[in-house]
Amino acid sequence: MTVRIEYIYRYPVKGFRAERLDRGVLAAGAGLTWDRAFAFTSGNQPPPENDTDWTQARTFIQMTVYPQLAGFRAALDETNDMLTITSPNDDTASTGLSTGDDNAVNALMNKHFTPGPKGPIRLHRLANAHGHWDFTDTSVSIINLATVEWLEWVSGLTLSHLRFRGNLYVTGLEPFEEFSLAGRTVRFGSVVLKVLRPALRCAATAADPWSGDTSIDVVNILRTYAGHGFCGMYAQVLSGGELFEDDHLRRVDTDLFNPFDILPERTPDPVLWPRPAQAQRTGNGGVLFKPLDPSWPFLPANAGARITLHPGLDYTREPVRLSLTQRGDQEVMPVSDEALEELVDGSRVILSGPVETRSGRA
Numbered sequence: 001m002t003v004r005i006e007y008i009y010r011y012p013v014k015g016f017r018a019e020r021l022d023r024g025v026l027a028a029g030a031g032l033t034w035d036r037a038f039a040f041t042s043g044n045q046p047p048p049e050n051d052t053d054w055t056q057a058r059t060f061i062q063m064t065v066y067p068q069l070a071g072f073r074a075a076l077d078e079t080n081d082m083l084t085i086t087s088p089n090d091d092t093a094s095t096g097l098s099t100g101d102d103n104a105v106n107a108l109m110n111k112h113f114t115p116g117p118k119g120p121i122r123l124h125r126l127a128n129a130h131g132h133w134d135f136t137d138t139s140v141s142i143i144n145l146a147t148v149e150w151l152e153w154v155s156g157l158t159l160s161h162l163r164f165r166g167n168l169y170v171t172g173l174e175p176f177e178e179f180s181l182a183g184r185t186v187r188f189g190s191v192v193l194k195v196l197r198p199a200l201r202c203a204a205t206a207a208d209p210w211s212g213d214t215s216i217d218v219v220n221i222l223r224t225y226a227g228h229g230f231c232g233m234y235a236q237v238l239s240g241g242e243l244f245e246d247d248h249l250r251r252v253d254t255d256l257f258n259p260f261d262i263l264p265e266r267t268p269d270p271v272l273w274p275r276p277a278q279a280q281r282t283g284n285g286g287v288l289f290k291p292l293d294p295s296w297p298f299l300p301a302n303a304g305a306r307i308t309l310h311p312g313l314d315y316t317r318e319p320v321r322l323s324l325t326q327r328g329d330q331e332v333m334p335v336s337d338e339a340l341e342e343l344v345d346g347s348r349v350i351l352s353g354p355v356e357t358r359s360g361r362a
């Protein structure tokens with residue numbers, strides 16, 4: 001199956017609408033040029049002390065809290081080094097991309113939004129090329145369009161893929177098959193990416209990108225029907241270059257993957273990350289789960305530890321929690337075949353865990 005880029009998007013101003021690109025330029029250690037390069041402080045948190053350090057997302061205006069932001073537009077003019085903000089009633093203000101007098105754009109935003117108690121709304125630039133991301137190691141996000149379509153099917157709702165604010169929207173994968181890319185080094189065209197981990201979705205996905213309406217709880221849809229809150233993958237750029245719609249994915253390594261190596265603050269525990277596995281029937285009323293990719297081994301766990309079987313790949317039923325019937329190791333997780341009648345030898349599944357029950361997390 002060929003995995004290809006269907007859409008490329010960037011978000012010049014964090015929280016604003018996306019800008020679709022037919023081609024993009026990525027730099028090593030950064031992401032798409034001008035992606036999330038700007039943000040407006042909300043005044044609800046102390047403003048950033050400088051233009052280089054990472055700052056938490058709630059410092060800035062976001063559509064979840066300010067749904068009227070959906071009516072605003074941000075336009076980049078790289079030729080004339082200009083950023084222009086347009087309000088829903090077509091008020092406009094501009095400033096320079098790299099440097100400039102921000103008074104006009106700040107005044108426009110303060111006219112339409114009420115600042116919080118920590119200071120006025122003002123434009124914040126980043127001097128580095130990393131962008132206003134929620135994690136310090138992340139500069140690109142990948143969304144599998146088949147997963148979004150699956151969520152629409154199970155919920156009976158129309159969900160714009162732009163709710164997930166991805167950069168690269170891909171086709172050619174089955175729903176949730178993107179989790180198999182964790183830890184992989186991949187190439188799209190001339191760009192080499194290290195895929196880091198699944199993206200845990202937050203309340204921001206509730207905001208419709210065109211209206212700002214927040215009545216659809218996407219996180220609840222994920223947890224109800226998929227049994228987890230993850231959709232898409234975070235990645236970092238190892239080797240930059242030009243990227244085009246219709247570029248195809250190629251894997252370029254098979255290194256052993258240890259998700260615990262280096263994790264930024266607030267990263268979900270890797271034991272909770274959904275991951276691909278394969279089922280093998282034992283013939284004595286049991287099922288063994290094995291890593292689908294042997295370069296990403298299981299964590300050893302004692303009998304009684306919990307794993308969760310999630311819908312995706314060859315398993316199409318609701319999420320189910322299972323207990324290990326005996327100690328599991330890096331290669332095998334043994335469970336009873338109760339509620340697993342549809343699985344045959346070789347069935348590909350999505351699992352998370354194991355979680356030890358004595359930890360209080362199961």
